Amino acid sequence: MPQDSSQSAERAPWIFSVGQRLVAQAGRIGAAPTDSTERALQKRLIVLLSVGLLPLTFLWSVIYFAAGARLSAAIPGLYTIIAPINTAVFASTRNLAVYRFIQLLIFLILPWLLMLSLGGFKDSSVVIIWAALCPLAALLLEELRQTLFWIVGFVSLLIASALLQPYLVPAGLSETFVTWFFVLNIGAVIAIAFALLYYFVFQRNFFQERSEMLLLNILPREISEALKANQQPIAAQYEDASILFADVVEFTSMAATMTPMRLVDLLNEVFQCFDDLVEKYDLEKIKTIGDCYMVAAGVPRSCPDHATRIVNLALDMRAAITERKFGDRELAFRIGVNSGPVVAGVIGRKKFIYDLWGDAVNIASRMESQGQNQCIQITSHTFGLIKDEFVCAARGPIKVKGGDHLEVWHVLARKAT
Structure with missing residues (x-):
C-alpha cells in the first residue's frame, strides 16, 4: 500500500503538467501575432470554454442514453460534433467574430432544446441553467452593447419555456436521477462560471501589472500616477x-x-x-x-x-x-x-x-x-x-x-x- 501511494504521488504532478499543457495548447488555437492583449484574452477564453465543455457534454450524452432518453442524449452529443468542427475552422480562419457567434448560439439553444426534450424545468433538472453561460461568456468576450442581445435571448427562452411547460411530456426519468442531475447541473455551471471569471480576472490583472511595470520603466511613479488621473x-x-x-x-x-x-x-x-x-x-x-x-x-x-x-x-x-x-x-x-x-x-x-x-x-x-x-x-x-x-x-x-x-x-x- 505505501508503494502504491508513492506511485500516485509521483503521477500527480505529471498529470497536472499534462493538463497545463493541454490548456496552453487550447489557448493558442486561432491566436495571431498581431492580436492585441484584449483580443488574445478573448480568444483564449472562448476556446478554453468551448473545448473544456466537450468532456461534460459527452458524459451527459452517455448518461442520458443509458437512462433511456435517447433523443435527449443526442442533443449534448450534437455539441461534441459541432464544437470541434467550429474550433477547427477557427484555427484555420482565425475569425473570432464568426467562431464566437456560433459558440454562443450553441450555448444558448442546446440547453433549451434539452430541457424541452426532458419535459420542462423540473424533469430536466433545470438543465437550461447551462444556457446562462451564453450571456456570461458574452459579457467577457464582447462589447456591452452586443451582450444585451444574448441576455435578451436567454430571458426570452426562459419565458418561452414557461409558456410551453404545460404541453411538455416528461422523459420518464426516475426521481433520484432528476435530483442528482439538479446537483450536477447547478454545481457544474457554477464551477465553470467561477473558473471562467477567475481566469479572466487573473489574466486581466497580469496584463495590468505588466502594463503598469512598463509604464513605470518609462515614467517616474509620481508622474505615472498624475498622468492616469489627469491627461493634461x-x-x-x-x-x-x-x-x-x-x-x-x-x-x-x-x-x-x-x-x-x-x-x-x-x-x-x-x-x-x-x-x-x-x-x-x-x-x-x-x-x-x-x-x-x-x-x-x-x-x-x-x-x-x-x-x-x-x-x-x-x-x-x-x-x-x-x-x-x-x-x-x-x-x-x-x-x-x-x-x-x-x-x-x-x-x-x-x-x-x-x-x-x-x-x-x-x-x-x-x-x-x-x-x-x-x-x-x-x-x-x-x-x-x-x-x-x-x-x-x-x-x-x-x-x-x-x-x-x-x-x-x-x-x-x-x-x-
Missing part, C-alpha cells in the same frame, strides 16, 4: 536639482566595426549596469540618446543631497567602467554633472517621455561633451554643494560651447571619513 500636460519647476550625462568615448568609430546586434547588446549591458546604480541611489534615469545616458537627482522627488547622490553615482559608474569589460571591450566614458534649477515634465500625446529643460541641463551636457576620458567634470554650482565630501581638482575656466567661460573641477574620489 505635466510640468513643474525645481530650484535645486543635479543632472548627469555619461557618454561613450569614440563611440561612432567603434560602432562602425560592430554588427548591429553586438552593438545593441553592448549598450544594453552598459546601461543595465548603470540602471542598477541609479536604483541604488534612488535617482531618476531620464533617458538614453544613442550612447548617452542621462540621470537626474532632485526630480521629481526633491532631496537636499541631490548633488552628493549624483556624484556618488558618477564615481560608481566610473569604477564599474574601469573594473570590467563590456562586450569583451574596454570602454572609456566622459561624465559631466551640473546643478541648478530645471523644468521637468511630460508633453505630447503619443510616445511621451519625462524630460528636463533649462540652462542647468544644457551646461551639464557641455560638461560631458567637453570633458576628458574617464573624468567626472563638474561646474562650480555642483562643486559648492559637494566640496566637503569629495576630493576635487580645479581645472580652471573652459569655454563652453554657445556660452561663456566656466570654472570646472574634476571629481577624484570620496574624502576619507
Whole structure:
C-alpha cells in the first residue's frame, strides 16, 4: 500500500503538467501575432470554454442514453460534433467574430432544446441553467452593447419555456436521477462560471501589472500616477536639482566595426549596469540618446543631497567602467554633472517621455561633451554643494560651447571619513 501511494504521488504532478499543457495548447488555437492583449484574452477564453465543455457534454450524452432518453442524449452529443468542427475552422480562419457567434448560439439553444426534450424545468433538472453561460461568456468576450442581445435571448427562452411547460411530456426519468442531475447541473455551471471569471480576472490583472511595470520603466511613479488621473500636460519647476550625462568615448568609430546586434547588446549591458546604480541611489534615469545616458537627482522627488547622490553615482559608474569589460571591450566614458534649477515634465500625446529643460541641463551636457576620458567634470554650482565630501581638482575656466567661460573641477574620489 505505501508503494502504491508513492506511485500516485509521483503521477500527480505529471498529470497536472499534462493538463497545463493541454490548456496552453487550447489557448493558442486561432491566436495571431498581431492580436492585441484584449483580443488574445478573448480568444483564449472562448476556446478554453468551448473545448473544456466537450468532456461534460459527452458524459451527459452517455448518461442520458443509458437512462433511456435517447433523443435527449443526442442533443449534448450534437455539441461534441459541432464544437470541434467550429474550433477547427477557427484555427484555420482565425475569425473570432464568426467562431464566437456560433459558440454562443450553441450555448444558448442546446440547453433549451434539452430541457424541452426532458419535459420542462423540473424533469430536466433545470438543465437550461447551462444556457446562462451564453450571456456570461458574452459579457467577457464582447462589447456591452452586443451582450444585451444574448441576455435578451436567454430571458426570452426562459419565458418561452414557461409558456410551453404545460404541453411538455416528461422523459420518464426516475426521481433520484432528476435530483442528482439538479446537483450536477447547478454545481457544474457554477464551477465553470467561477473558473471562467477567475481566469479572466487573473489574466486581466497580469496584463495590468505588466502594463503598469512598463509604464513605470518609462515614467517616474509620481508622474505615472498624475498622468492616469489627469491627461493634461505635466510640468513643474525645481530650484535645486543635479543632472548627469555619461557618454561613450569614440563611440561612432567603434560602432562602425560592430554588427548591429553586438552593438545593441553592448549598450544594453552598459546601461543595465548603470540602471542598477541609479536604483541604488534612488535617482531618476531620464533617458538614453544613442550612447548617452542621462540621470537626474532632485526630480521629481526633491532631496537636499541631490548633488552628493549624483556624484556618488558618477564615481560608481566610473569604477564599474574601469573594473570590467563590456562586450569583451574596454570602454572609456566622459561624465559631466551640473546643478541648478530645471523644468521637468511630460508633453505630447503619443510616445511621451519625462524630460528636463533649462540652462542647468544644457551646461551639464557641455560638461560631458567637453570633458576628458574617464573624468567626472563638474561646474562650480555642483562643486559648492559637494566640496566637503569629495576630493576635487580645479581645472580652471573652459569655454563652453554657445556660452561663456566656466570654472570646472574634476571629481577624484570620496574624502576619507
